[in-house]
Amino acid sequence: MxxxxxxxxxxxxxxxxxxxxxxxQKHNGHPSMFSPAPAKPAAAASAPAGGVPASAALPAATAAAGSPGVPATTVQAPASETVEIRTDVIKATLDSQGGSLVRVELLKHKDESDPSGNVVLLKRSAGHTYVAQTGLVGIAGAPNHLNAMTVQPGARELAEGAQELVVRFESPEMGGVKLIKTYSFKRGDYAVSVKHEVQNLSAAPLSPQLYVQLMRDGSAGPGESSFYATFTGPAVYTDKAKFQKLDFEDIGKNKAEFEKSASDGWVAMVQHYFASAWLRNAQSPREFFARKVDNNLYTVGMVFPMGQAAPGASVSAEDLLFVGPQEEKKLAVLAPGLELVKDYGWFTILSKxxxxxxxxxxxxxxxxxxxxxxxxxxxxxxxxxxxxxxxxxxxxxxxxxxxxxxxxxxxxxxxxxxxxxxxxxxxxxxxxxxxxxxxxxxxxxxxxxxxxxxxxxxxxxxxxxxxxxxxxxxxxxxxxxxxxxxxxxxxxxxxxxxxxxxxxxxxxxxxxxxxxxxxxxxxxxxxxxxxxxxxxxxxxxxxxxxxxxxxx
Structure with a gap:
């Protein structure tokens, strides 16, 4: 005794x-001793390559790449122009190629290791890729994140006393439709409203589907330590399955297990202190996907049916794109369970x-x-x-x-x-x-x-x-x-x-x-x-x- x-x-x-x-071990990309490799999903339940619903038609722009569903990023794209906007809390860059958000600098969060002096969460550079993209599937030749769009004239900096800054992109007619994408940046807010409007310019009714995705390389986030492990990678949330973290390695081996479809939920990219997420709180069918699209590039996203548009009519959908710090109280207000991106591990019930x-x-x-x-x-x-x-x-x-x-x-x-x-x-x-x-x-x-x-x-x-x-x-x-x-x-x-x-x-x-x-x-x-x-x-x-x- x-x-x-x-x-x-x-x-x-x-x-x-x-x-x-x-x-x-986990910090250096090796499997955890306490988390056995998940069983390989059964073939019948597996998402098709690219993680997009089988009902989604192959966009013409991706046919050459041989990648079904959401377009592959490796396809050669035409030259594009960028638009830089600024609010009181973020400085963002949007690309006319697909109207994608390719850079977000957080003006209230300092980072001495970055040349800007601030935390740059979304970024597209030679050494790091982390962007937010959207587009259409379900209609052959419809606009996607690889196609050129035209940015409309407007303010590029949030004016004194103004509460909102709007940036609007329009695509040419493609596949019988025109896509209008509108970003609304609000004062003091890291959540950006993104509205997609699809105009049917054809002579037949069409049923477009909208995909939203986050693409990131598998490198560790800035400021991470080798002496304590923090999670970096995609996450999927549904009310049924709750918060599911996905390892880059599992996605690359097609072993990542998560809820593939639901009528609620969101997707996110998580790293120490910060996160990005596509959010839609309205109850509507959606399918989730996660895939490896290049040597070290991964995507996580959702696909939504937008409904049928008669000839000459239009359909629209509005989502939130959050890019910012993991401030628990603010996250909880944006979407159910979003505060879980602030990962407390096994002790969440006590940590909160x-x-x-x-x-x-x-x-x-x-x-x-x-x-x-x-x-x-x-x-x-x-x-x-x-x-x-x-x-x-x-x-x-x-x-x-x-x-x-x-x-x-x-x-x-x-x-x-x-x-x-x-x-x-x-x-x-x-x-x-x-x-x-x-x-x-x-x-x-x-x-x-x-x-x-x-x-x-x-x-x-x-x-x-x-x-x-x-x-x-x-x-x-x-x-x-x-x-x-x-x-x-x-x-x-x-x-x-x-x-x-x-x-x-x-x-x-x-x-x-x-x-x-x-x-x-x-x-x-x-x-x-x-x-x-x-x-x-x-x-x-x-x-x-x-x-x-x-x-x-």
Whole structure:
């Protein structure tokens, strides 16, 4: 019984290392040890190549490429012109080739690594591709994202006092139809309204289908770390199947499993802190697709039937294109489940209320660093009696530890007798060797959930605390917080009863050093939370040891 507590700590330590290694593997594109490869979908249920419904006709522009459904991006396109617009929160570039959105710069989110000085989420360059595209299928030769469109005259910058900026593209007649695409950018909003109007210029009724898609290369997002894993890739949401993340590797192998059709839902591209998503909240049939379209290019999207248009008539549809930060409260308003792009992992049920509480503390204190400290204090208060029970068990263990050490030395050649004597001492002193472990396990989900809150919240980006800590999402530039965290962890080891086994005793000192090295590269907000937790734990344990007369 005397080694049970050490065994539990070893399990925690080993699992932590395993999880860190698993995160490293996923970060470098290798499969997770805990997520077996999904079964290959049955042929009958498989989406056709390109992920587009079988009913969708092959656009003429893609015939040469041999890619059914949504047009392949590798087809040679005519020269196009770009249009740059600016609102108070974004600077965007649209391309007349298909009227696609090919660049979005977030003016309120800084990124020193980008030449613009801001986060550039959507981008089309030699080294990175991430764009939003739309077009028509279901009618041979209908306009798609590869065809030239004409941009109509209009304002290119949101005027003082104006609430909306409109950019309109028109296609020539193709396949008997004309496509009009209208972007409406609103003040203070990262959600862009995109309206598609299809005019039937033929002599017969037509039933066009609209596709919307996000195309991105499979590279990691900017600012991602090798020391903790965050998800980058497509996601599909439906009310039935909920939030489904798709790995680029699975898409490339045609092994990605997700809901293929529904009357609700959306698609997104997710990365650390930021996301883009095509949204339509109105109940209407839609089919989802995800595919690899080039060596390192992937698409995720939806196809909607637009209804029948009589000769000379038109049909239209309006969708939202979100491109911006993962601000949880704002995302929840845009579409059901959209806040799930802010990925808390397994502990979402705990992380969401913890973030709500953290946000309330921030409103009260006006600083995210102090809000983190206040939240840790509240958690320690909530678990005070649970921790007190654990620390009393530790204090009792430390009080009898000299007797246990002497016993192990004296009876080291008689293990059975030694075990009996140890049990007798524990009974006499009313010591429970595992009494300090259960409270730790009960609290662990809450602190892991808080870890993911701090790791995932875009609100921490460039949020200052005090003095040298000017960005809670970045590592401490002078490593002061990691050093203090490591020192407090070592002090906790000194407060605890030493293991009777000399090898275990040495390892108990090595563990905080190993964790301390990793924390040198963690965001300072995470290190601050752990440091404050350590300090409060030390204070409580020191007080209880004093009350019980345990010598340090």
């Amino acid at each position: 005397t080694d049970i507590r050490r065994t539990v700590l070893w399990v925690v330590f080993t699992m932590s290392l395993v999880l860190l290694w698993d995160g490293w 209320p913890l973030f709500w509480l953290l946000d309330q503390l921030h409103k009260l204190l006006g600083n995210w660093g102090w809000a983190i400290i206040a939240l840790v204090v509240l958690l320690k208060i909530a678990f005070y009696w649970l921790n007190a029970s654990a620390y009393r068990s530790m204090a009792k263990m430390k009080a009898v530890n000299p007797r246990i050490m002497e016993l192990r030395e004296r009876l080291k050649d008689k293990p059975q007798q030694m075990q009996q004597e140890m049990m007798r001492i524990y009974r006499e002193e009313k010591v429970n060797p595992i009494g300090s472990c259960l409270p730790i396990f009960l609290q662990m989900p809450f602190f892991i959930a808080l870890y993911w809150v701090l790791l995932s919240s875009v609100e921490m980006r460039h949020a200052p605390w005090i003095l040298w800590i000017t960005d809670l999402s970045a590592k401490d530039p002078y490593y002061i917080l990691p050093v203090l965290m490591t020192v407090t962890s070592l002090f906790q080891v000194w407060l605890n009863p030493a293991p009777p086994d000399p090898v275990q005793a040495k390892m108990m000192w090595i563990m905080p050093l190993a964790f301390g090295v990793m924390f040198f590269f963690f965001p300072s907000g995470l290190v601050l939370y752990w440091l404050v937790n350590n300090i409060l734990s030390i204070a409580q344990q020191w007080m209880i040891n004093k009350q019980m007369g345990v010598q340090h």
